[in-house]
Amino acid sequence: MSATQDDHPFEEALNTTGTVRPWAEPVGGFALIDTDRLRRTGLPEAIYSPSKTLEQVVEIFGHQLDQDGPVIATRCSFELASAITSSFDKVRVFPDLNRSSPYFTCVSHANPPGKYVVGLITAGTSDLAVAHEAEATLFAMGTPTDLICDVGVAGIYRLLDKIETIRKFDALIVMAGMEASLASVLGGLVTAPIVAVPTSTGYGSSLEGITATLSMLASCAPGISIVGIDNGFGAACSVSKLFGLLSRKMSGE
DSSP: OOOOTTTSOHHHHHHHHSSOOOOEEEETTTEEEETTHHHHHSSOOOEEOTTSOHHHHHHHHHHHTTSSSOEEEEEEOHHHHHHHHHHSSSOEEESOTTSOOSOEEEEESOOOOOSOOEEEEESSGGGHHHHHHHHHHHHHTTOOEEEEOOOOGGGHHHHHHHHHHHTTSSEEEEEEOTTOTHHHHHHTTOSSOEEEEEOSOSSGGGGGGHHHHHHHHTOSSSSEEEOOTTOHHHHHHHHHHHHHHHHHHHHTO
């Protein structure tokens, strides 16, 4: 006779397996924090700030400071990022608050820097907001980065001038809008894995990043992975998981 759900309550079954434990911690009556995500996945739960009130994000941020691992709040307005930095110590904001940006990423309790370095390559200056989101996420996870900006293929000599530097990185996150050919060009020039981020940069037929996405998906250069439009956070998480796997293999875990 098979066991019923009543015989083995869900949380008891999770505890019995030893792979997952009850994880939901309520915050303020409006959020349930996944306190086990870092252990399960190697990545902390980030706070996606849009559509939340300033007070909600600040309360969640403060709660996560009491947990293990980095704390990340993405897509913060200037007002929200300012509130977080004034409410808590040792918060780093990407980009700095004295710079203009459509959104900011706040980070606290970052992991210590590791040995792998990621190149953040943007086709244009208009892609910088996405690059800073990736930079912040990798900083939180302990991965150093180097930003190379505005090397799109419309002036390909700018890219070729930097190519020897780019080849030294352990992985690349390549951000491009319009027809997004930068990822394909780099895919044919470097050995490092590439995570490509289509951005919403461009004129009418760019369709707010859809054209860039389809172009990257149709790339003839193999070895390129693609995330969603403007998703610098997701690209950084992909690279972080790759480096985490390499580190565990090298340490014999």
